[in-house]
Amino acid sequence: MQETYDVVVAGGGNAALCAAITAARAGCRVIVLEGAPEFYRGGNTRHTRNLRCAHDGTAPTMTGPYAQDEFLDDLYRVTGGQTDKVLAELTIAKSRELLSWMDEQGVRFQPPLGGTLSLGKTNAFFLGGGRGMLNALYRRAEALGVTCLYDAPLTALTVEDGYFVSATVKYQGRELEVRGKALVAAAGGFESNIEWLKQYWGEAADNFLIRGTPYNRGDVLRMLLDKGVAPVGDPTQCHAVAIDARAPRFDGGIATRLDSVVFGVMVNRECNRFYDEGEDTWPKRYAIWGRLIAQQPGQIAYSIIDSRSIRMFMPSIFPAVEAGTIRELAGKLSLDPGALEKTVNEFNAAVKPGTFDHTVLDDCRTQGLAIDKTHWARTIDRPPYYAYPLRPGITFTYLGVRVNEESRMVMAGGTPSGNMFAAGEIMAGNVLGKGYLAGIGMTIGAVFGRLAGQGAAAHARN
């Protein structure tokens, strides 16, 4: 390629497109290098449904209001304070602009949702899901003259003294060098790279299922770290949820997630409970279960419920295992019938009377168990009984590159890079030291994507 672009964007998901559109609107010549083929463009963003944003309650697509302070409290709670305070506040302050900005780019939202997800106040849902949202962003980018190359994975980066010079991509069987005045790295985490996951999780990673794209292998992240960009985040931390163990290895998406946990008990393959299933409302706690299951023998667990709960949550695409007794259920799951019956009987005996309400932190709890269930505890005694086998479903990893308030990468010595910016999963670890809040992945991608696009454009024009 002969020409030098103003802004080279690595990746083709939400963060990449927000950056590309912003830079193009600022008058820049922009190229998006998407590693996946066109049909699979957009990485994990394809699977999303919503983004979280602070708002004053006037948006027709959300119930509300959701104040910045409340959002910040929620973030501190789930991360246990492990977040960069300045970047966390910036994310939340800038989240207020996202609904109108997305709307300007052609993204449409649906009316607020009720039901078991309890997200209508905090999260705006894309009409047509993540794919609908992505299609709107790609249409907008193309209309602004952005060049999009598909099936064009970055294989190398030329960086001199923290300064981006060019990217090498494999394209149509050849290696191309794409030069640019600024780089935006938005190529996701390393969640699909099982060998890399094994460095931290050992052989257990062989039992992980990857919920999203097989293309997020962390190649760009690795290149940047090798070129001296400062790392951020604990490599063992990731967003991992409980998903149906029958899901495919990659790209199972949202249809394999299971929200049944709060309605019954979770047991490991020894039929022991291992965590409080009723600790907090599902949007604030669903993301701990993947990690918890990863720590169980064989990385498998079973959600056990009865007929009272079977219609109270979004089902998996796979049917529940059904039986007339707990012993029979255990047999169908290849578990020890006596052990499962004992765990369920002990649980039932410890349930205290209360008024069940799954939309609030109700007063239904157990008392006297080694691990009590602190809300939504009801006896499991109404046949038929149901179970779902669950495995860790890795959504995305938190090890990333350090950035500053301009979304500019920071080098290992502490100096900001001259012209390299990052957005999305590849830098989410700056905000998410651990834990997760539903919808904040897209918020981080959009907020830092826009900042990265602005910063890259300002650099390119100077």
Ligand SMILES: Cc1cc2nc3c(=O)[nH]c(=O)nc-3n(C[C@H](O)[C@H](O)[C@H](O)COP(=O)(O)OP(=O)(O)OC[C@H]3O[C@@H](n4cnc5c(N)ncnc54)[C@H](O)[C@@H]3O)c2cc1C
């Ligand atoms: C099933 C599922 C459901 C989710 N639901 C939600 C939700 O509702 N709300 C929410 O906020 N978050 C959700 N998330 C998380 C969300 O998907 C991510 O936080 C968000 O999409 C990250 O955006 P991104 O642009 O950083 O990464 P991605 O959208 O994953 O994009 C990364 C891009 O980089 C490309 N790439 C990778 N390597 C290379 C390379 N070497 N060269 C060039 N390109 C490369 C990939 O092909 C991809 O296009 C969900 C994730 C999954 C898996």
